[in-house]
């Protein structure tokens with residue numbers, strides 16, 4: 001095989017994949033619309049959509065309503081060509097989700113089951129997964145596998161969780177969980193999974209730092225369909241960056257970590273653990289909520305500013321806080337503006353788009369994306 005042939009083949013594959021991903025993002029569309037959006041020639045697009053139909057991943061979706069002239073034929077993705085399951089393991093809950101080739105929320109359930117590293121826990125997980133598959137009538141041959149999100153450092157060299165403070169695990173073999181899951185299983189850090197869910201639905205070529213503000217604080221660096229790992233799979237662990245030297249104690253054993261000041265718990269604790277109620281009362285102007293928000297936004301602004309000074313990328317505010325804060329993104333931008341030397345608008349701060357069980361969906365979509373990359 002000549003080098004040129006290999007290069008041409010690679011370009012053809014890339015074109016086909018871009019076309020397929022475009023249809024995944026946009027749904028039912030026509031060949032001319034794809035050609036125009038991706039700046040490709042119509043014959044190239046036609047050839048590729050024909051190939052994709054031949055593979056069984058696209059279907060003929062009828063003609064567009066004509067506004068005069070010839071009616072354009074449309075295609076769409078066979079969304080359930082493959083399905084992926086996602087599981088998010090947290091300290092007190094298991095979240096289970098089902099998604100497809102386009103990242104749809106097909107089913108989702110949250111179970112209150114505190115984590116214990118015991119057979120009984122894993123057997124419960126196994127039973128719940130079986131019931132979940134049965135109730136969704138999923139054909140086994142369509143299941144790509146199960147993505148598991150964990151609040152800890154997932155080491156892909158050793159296939160172990162190096163450490164999870166939240167679950168109380170250290171040097172923990174992934175096989176201990178995977179052994180109970182009767183499908184192909186993969187693992188991902190929870191904040192990275194959140195970043196991936198956000199990125200899966202983003203436009204082509206998007207990149208950002210995803211700041212996960214859940215009951216713990218973490219982050220993931222998403223760059224054009226890839227997550228940055230770092231040398232020790234700890235890239236984005238911003239929860240334990242020092243925000244206040246010698247400040248309040250953190251669960252990690254240090255003092256003054258950003259986790260202590262920026263986790264969702266910091267807000268929810270004002271309202272007996274309810275973040276929804278916190279934002280409701282903030283909107284009503286209640287004093288204690290307003291005062292806490294002010295302090296919180298200041299801490300968060302310092303954290304965001306520090307991250308942005310290193311990366312110079314957009315920062316997506318995700319997790320429970322990013323999902324629940326509504327229009328309050330403006331408060332955060334205003335506070336960051338006071339610190340920022342360069343960007344007076346702080347327009348690089350944006351709220352997350354993906355707002356429900358992002359870690360479970362992100363875990364499922366992580367392998368779905370690898371599968372799509374092969375198309």
Ligand SMILES: [Zn+2]
Nearest residue numbers: 240250252257
């Ligand atoms: Zn800490």
